[in-house]
Every structure is written in C-alpha cells, then in structure tokens.
Amino acid sequence: MSYLLLAFLLLPLVGSAVVFAWKNPASKFLALGFAFAQMFLTLFMLSELDFKPTVDGVLQYEINYPWSQFIRSNLHFGIDGMSMLMLLLTNVLTPLIILSSFNEKPGYRNTFYGLILLMQFGLVGIFTALDGLLFYIFWEITLIPIWLIAGIWGQENKKIQFTTRFFVYTFVGSLFMLVGLIYVYSNSASFALTDLYNAQLNASEQTVVFWFIFFAFAVKFPIFPFHSWQADTYTYSPTQGTMLLSGIMLKMAVYGLLRYLLPITPDPILGISGQIVLVLAIVGIVHGALIAIVQNDSKRILAYSSLSHVGLMVAGIIASAILTMKGVVSTQGGEGALIQSLAHGINIVGLFYCADILYKRFKTRDIRQMGGLAKVAPKFAIVFMILVLGSVGLPLTNGFVGEFILIKSVFDYNILAAVVAGLTLIFSAVYMFRFYGKAMFGEGDERVLASAEDLSGVEFSVLATLAGFVILFGVFPQPIIEMVSSSVRFIYAAMLN
Template identity: 80%
Template structure:
C-alpha cells in the first residue's frame, strides 16, 4: 500500500510542474482538479487506516529506501494518526483555498496555482517524513512558494519588506533547527526518527538542542515574542496566502513540537526550559487576544486571534509534557492541540475568506467603515456566524472540544495557569462579536449596500464546505481523538524512558 503514499506525495509536485508549464487561464481548473484528487485519495487512505489504539508507534503506508549511506539518511515516509490528521487538514483546505481564488484574476495565474501545489507537496513531505534530514528539506521547501505568493500577489506597497522579514525569521530559525538535528545525528546511529529519539545526549546538550530546535518552531507558530513578523505578513499577503500560512503552515510547528522536539529532548522539559516555554505560550494567549480586541483592520484582527489560539495549543502541549516527564503519562495536551489544530485550520481559513468577502463589498478592511451587510446578504450572515461561533469555541462547534481539553490539561498542571489561559474563550468572544457586529449590523452606507450582493456560487461553496466541518467535528470529535491516540501514547511514553 506504500504506492498510495507515494502517489499522494508526488501528485502535487507533478501537478505543479504541469500548471507552471500551462500558461492558460484554465490552469486554475487543472490545479483544482489535482487538489481535489489529492483530497479524494486522502479520504480513500483514511478508509484503510487502522484506528486501533496501540502504544508501539506502528506506521502505515510506509516507504523506506536508502538515500545516502554516507550521511545515513533514508527516503523514509510513513503515516500514523498524527500524520493522517495533518494530511486531512492539508488536502481538505488546499482545494478550497484554490477555489476561493476563482473570482479573482491574479496575474501570472499559472504560477500562482503552481506555487500553491508546490507548497502542498512540501506540507505533505513535512507531515510524513520519518528522517531528520528529509524533514528539514521539506520544511524549507514550504518556505519558498509561500514567500513568493505573499511577495508577488500581496497587497500594499510594503509587501516586499514584510515578506522579506518573514523569510529571514523563518529561514534563520530553520538553520538553528538544522544545526540541532545534525548535533543529535552525530550522537545517534542515523537520521532515522527512532535513532534520533535514542541519541546519547547529556542533559546540558539536550537543553541546547531543545532551544535550537524550538526556535524554529516558535517562529513558525509563532509564539510570543517571536511573532513580530506575523501580523504584517498575514495582513498584506493575498487572501490565499493568509489562508495557507494560518490554516496549514503554522500546524507544521505544532506537529514538529510533538513529533521531533519533545521526544528527542525530554530532560529540559522538566527544568527551567519547559517552564519558560509554558509562560511564553500563556503570555501569547493573553497578548494576542488583548491586541485583537483593539484592532480595526479585519485581517490584522484575525492574525492576532491566531496568535492567541496557537499560544493555547503550545501551553497545553507543554503542560502535559512536563507532567509526563515527571512520571505521570498525560497525553491530553497533545490530543487537545491536534484536534484544535484541525479546528483552527478550518475556522481561520473561513475567517480570512469572510474578511476577503467583506473587503470586496466595502472596499476597505477597516471594520469601522462597514455595517448593515446582514440586510442584503443573509446567506453570508448565517455562514459567517457559524464559522465565528466555531472560533469562539461554542459547545457543539469544532473549536469547543480542543479548547476544553487544552484548558483541562493546563489545569492538571496549574490552576492559576489554566485560569489565565482560559481567558482566551472570553476575549475571543469580545473581539469576534465586535467584528461581526461592526460588519453585519448597524446603519451602514446605503449607497454601498445598494450595490452589495449576497454570496456568489464560489463564495457559498467554500464557506458552506467549511461550515460542514465546523458542525460535524463539534458533534462527532471522537474519530479524531481515536486517530491520534496511538501516536501520542507512543510519543509521550518515549519521553518517560
């Protein structure tokens, strides 16, 4: 069955080459067809996926071929529950992101869609790589297309400045990660994931490696204070770039924390390093939410909202990791972070698309200059509200289960930390309801509203698809928890040894 994973990996790469070469407006349909085929293939692989909970870290659809005996690295790919969840997120959102651009007329459109497919290739590589060097290579592959998408098709005159800062931040972080992985490799048998887990590292070396690798993930998430690139990049990227960055790309870091960082360097988690990361994450939760409350730019508001949510994911992971290294197996933080990663991906893509729809109607991102759209766009008002409710973690929506588990995992570590982190549910209600009220209710400019229309077919298709996941995952979250249970037990158990 390894051929299925090979197909999943190579199809977007081959597709991107074809789309790059086809300089025709119809290239968008080819890109959408390839992305849709990826989604169907992922669902087919899901039907053959074994959900049976184990603690042995068994991989499925595995590919393992020698690549370089000199550096002891293999072309090693495989899927477990964590990988499958991230593949589902990537391959569900990519066709919707491509479809969301169909009302646009981007210049060099074949290049635009080719870059999206190239990024999809890199993301799939990141989520399935089981070799440290391979993981780093795919991590870097994802950086180039999103940098070009943001820099070429971004908005405002300063887009190059902002996207260059994003590139420098993430590239430097990646270099630190590479240095860390090479050091671990020099103290292990090969770059294979299991060998890196079993590397012979002193406590001091683990602490240094922890911070080298964590820096790359902290920038990508981002968490406070490594977030200064994020608001501007999210704001001035094209809508599809913002969707890719927030909906999928930052999940690489959540995945990396669990798959690569914590099992390789468990000892620093118990010391000051673990405490610092937990504190920074909780600061990010509050900092992002408070700044989002005072934002009037719709995209910047969503950017700071994302900062707050990923802070909660990181805090939940670290709380469970600290308790596990102390001797009590706790996987709840990992469960909450993964299900919330999936939910956040759906919700934040929906919010950015809603912001784009509002921009098209009002010709501004300033929410103070909006108002009254619910009167002329009732379908949009309903779908926007459902996505918003998922983002504020209303019970029976997709955001509730993950946030509840995360806060519970932090509570098991510290009641005070849980109370502070839990303010995100209150603050998110404030800034998101303010956003909705400003845009959808009130008087509004009658001249603008007279020319405003409800959702087009493309807009309705994208938002309705996202709403299905908001509701379905809110009612039936157990399949995701079952999916990731085996992987997390293996990872957290390895931290105890």
C-alpha cells in the same frame, strides 16, 4: 501500500509541474483537479487506516529506501493517526483555497496555482517524513512558494518589506533547527527518527538542542515574542497566501513539537526550559487576544486571534509533557492541540475568506467603516456567524472540544495557569463578536449596501463547506480523538524511554 504512499507524495509535485508548464487561463481548473484528486486519495487512505494502538505508533503506510549511506539518511516516509490528521487538514483545505480564488484574476495564473501545489507537496512531505534530514528539507521547501505568493501577489506597496521579514525570520529559524538536528545526528546512529529518539545526549546537550530546534518552531507558530512578522505578513499577503499561512503552515510547528522535539529532548521540559515555554505561551494567549480586541483592521484582528489560539495549543502540549516527565503520564495536551489544529485551520481559513469578502463589498478592511451587510447578504451572515461561533469555542462547534481538552491539560498542571489561559474563551468572544457586529449590523453606508450582493456561487461553496465542518466536527469529535490518541500516547511514552 508503499506504492500508494509514493503516489500520494508525488501527485502534488507532478500537479505543480504540469500547472507551471500550462500557460493557460484555465490552469486554475487543472490545479483544482489535482487538488481534489489528492483530497480523494487522502480520504481513501484514511479509510484503510487502523488506529488500534501498536508499539510503533500505528505506522501503516511506509516507504523506507536508503539514499545516502554517507550521511546515514533514508527516504523514509510513513503515516499514522497524527500525521493523517494533518494530511487531512492540508488536503481538504487546499482545494478550497484554490477555489476561493476563482472570482479573481491573479496575474501569472499558472505560476500562482503551481506554487500552491508545490506548497502542498512540501506540507505532505513534512507530515510523512520519518527522517530528520528529510523533515528539514521539506520544511525549507514550503518556505519558497509561500514567500513568492506573498511577495508577488500581495495587496500593498510594502508587501516586499514584510514578506522579506517573514522569510528572514523563518530561514534563520530553520538554520537553528538544522544545527540542532545535526548535533543530535552526530550522537546517534542515523537521521532516522527512531535513532534520533535514542541519541545519547546529556541534560546540558539536550537543553541546547531544545532551544535551537524550538526557535524554528517558535517562529513558525508563532508564539510571543517571536511573532513580530505575523500580523504584517498576514495583512499584506493575498487572501490565499494568508489562508495557507494561518490554516496549514503554522500546524507544521505543532506537529514538529510533538513528533520531533519532545521525544528527542525530554529532559529540558522538566526544568526551567519547560517553564519558560509555558509562560511564553500563556503570555501569547493574553497578549494576542488583548491586541485583537483593539484592532480595527479585519485581517489584523484575525492575525492576533491566531497568535492567541496557538498559544493555548503550545501551553497544553507543554503542560502534559511536564506532567509526563514527572511520572503522571498525560496525553491530553497533545490530543487537544491536534484536535484544535484541525478546528483552527478550518475556522481561520473561513474567517480570512470572510474578511476578503467584506473587503470586496466595503473597499476597506476598517471594520468601523462597515455595517448593515446582514440586511442584504443573509446567506453570508449565517455562514460567517457559524465560523465565528466555531472560533470562540461554542459547545457543539469544532472549536469547543480542543479548547476544553487543552485548558483541562493546563489545569491538571497548574490551576492559576489554567485560569489565565482560560481567558482566551472570554477575550475571543469579545473581539470576534465585535468584528461580526461592526461588519454585519448597524446602519452602514446605504450607497455601499445598495450595490452589495450576497455570496456568489464560489463564495457560498467554500464558506458553506467550511461551516459544515464546524458543525460536523463539533457534533462528532470522537473519530478525530480516536485518530490521534494512539500516536500521541506513543509520543509521550517515547519521552520516558
């Protein structure tokens, strides 16, 4: 098992190095081959996992090798249900993101695809690391490739300005997290996750550490008011960069909040800190949705919709954590956030690709200058609508189950908070159907529509696959719930120890 996990960790890194070295236009096929190999390895490892509850959170694949006795840190990696869900999201979306670029001709192709695989390596490391120092190292590894992808292949003249803002925000947040982790480490036996959980911190120390580490996650989600970098970065990054940022990278913070922050610093959750985070999350839900409603740029609509959706994930996690600390053990928030992470990743990657397709057809991102595409692109109209329905949480789509569980978790804590958070269901329908209606219906420019084509083979392959996942996980959500439930119970139980 340990050798299999080692291969799983190293395959994207090896693939990245090979693609970097192979300066050939066909490097995209090589990158796609490595990405598919990683996906199939993920599915094989998934088939071997047993999600029955155990005291250690169902950790079945594990590597634990001492590499620095001086700083008491091990090369400790492992997989349980929660990390497997994130790995599944990462390694299924990565080949689709690579495939989505096949109709384009990015400069320095081998570098572009090598950076995507390097990004995949960092993400795999984050979702398998069981050592605080390793978690931080891989967190930083993911920052470099996405910054270069956004900065080099962005679509606007101001791309450097906005991607640099993203880099500064994220890097500063990472430094705060490092300081917080070092302080916990100084009061524990080692950087091992279990030792960090058992660190001897009083309530005041936990509060300081909580906000240091939470700041890094708040920027990455992002949640209000740490979101000012998001819309511009999503808008001016290349489509594949935006897919990586919105579909996978923000899930690093969801994972980190559950895996690290809550069990390490549980006491602040019961005090004013937990209340502040919950309020910020709910404000972000409404704030992001209201801004999305009045936006006319297709990518900015999706950027602010992502801000709104992630606010609900954070609200659910914190609401369940507060209830747990009060003695009413609740895991719904964590389960709902993980399920919604999968759904949101699928939906937002598909929707950003739809926005890219619209831009290529209409030569603009302004939805007021679109219209009528459904008449000439019926296949696109169908798959686009399925993704929209998933995003608004229609029953029997992947977005419904997670949103329902999250709202229920907030409801169990506070009815008024649940009512406000539940507005996301109404608001998301408003801005997504407005987006869809403006683009696909109406008169439209006949000259543009005359030359517009339906989906190419590549475009249809990517969108149809994602639309299939929207329906599959909406009709059959139980396997996903069973995958994460034991791990989430372990996390919330660790808060009480």
